[in-house]
Amino acid sequence: MLFRTANLPQLGEFDEIIDVRTPAEFAEDHIPGAINCPVLSDEERIAVGTLYKQVSPFEARKVGAALVAKNIAQHLQTRFRDHPKSWCPLIYCWRGGQRSGAMCIVLAQVGWAAHKLEGGYKTYRRDVLDKLAILPQQFSLRVICGVTGSGKSRLLAAIADNDTDNKQQILDLESLAQHRGSVLGRLPEQTQPSQKWFDNALLQALQKLDPTRPVYIEAESNKIGTITLPDALVNAMHSGECLLLETPLEVRVAGLLEDYRHYLTNPETLIEHLRVLHRFHGSKQLEHWTALIRAGDFPALVAELLTLHYDPSYFRATARHYPQLDKARRIRLTNLLPDTLGEVAKNL
Secondary structure (H helix, E strand, O other), rough: OOOOEEEHHHHHHOOOOOEEOOHHHHHHHOOOOEEEOOOOOOOHHHHHHHHHOOOOOHHHHHHHHHHHHHHHHHHHHOOOOOOOOOOEEEEEEEOHHHHHHHHHHOOOOOOOOOOOEEEEHHHHHHHHHHHHHHHHOOOOOOEOOOOOOOOOOHOOOOOOOHOOOOEEEEEOOOHHEEEEEOOOEEEOOOOOOOOOHHHHHHHHHHHHHOOOOEEEEEEOOOOOOEOOHHHHHHHHHHEEEEEEEOOOOHHHHHHHHHHHHHHHHHHHHHHHHHHHHHHHHHHHHHHHHHHHHOOOOOHHHHHHHHHHHHHHHHHHHHHHHHHHHHOOOEEOOOOOOHHHHHHHHHHH
16 A cells, blocks of 8 residues: 555644545535645536446546546645645545545655545544534533523623633533524524534534533523534433523513614514414414514514513423423523623622
């Protein structure tokens, strides 16, 4: 063999990790720290795959080899041009097969100590899922509970800001998922990451936490927007010690109007997004909420959404999933100001 192979525990031993998959594959997820030097573009991979199925594997390999050679040559003339002889890269593709093998052969022939990752990204992905099935069980979670708008996310942020002596640590799932976790929780002008990207980011976040100290986390369902949480993490949350925020309705309404102010300037978008509630509340209720939106009466709209939809849904879900809630430490908030939440965070 013209090149050497490596496995996952050796990832930190290389000068550079190179992902030779297509830009689309790389964008969906990749090994942390890897750079993308594709040996086939997205379009080229589709074309070769079509040729493989519709004509013959031989014809596909012949065309594919020419494209791979052209693209590797381009990387040699650009990205790799100034690397010294001592450069030691790790190369991977989807399964650790032909694409990474082709790149390794050429780099090894140049004189670099190129290594191919055994099993490729597929092995890395399996390792991530295996660890996510075990790692959450090692932590003692403190679950911040409370109805929508009670200040859970704000308190979590205050705890993070208060962590000057490394005594408090948080896991912010909504930040990782880039979604606020409700029907209207999508962030303006921002799409959620792929499931694979989220799993990868979650694993990295968990690995940075100290299992000997409590981890504060916001109560979530098993899905945040389009993202599904690992079963092990959901189970750990459900069995965790609870903190229960009790916040007056008018304070919750004011806070939500601030958090979701992007909807105030895009009322038609709000109307569109609320249509998902039709199966719960019917046409007449949706027409009423639409009228409130078009009249600009957002405080009344938010208050009704909370009392008629979010609060009943919350009580049903928490009663079913959080057995520790009856023993929760209750925290009464009269406002959601940073100083108030900062003081609560200190007293935890």
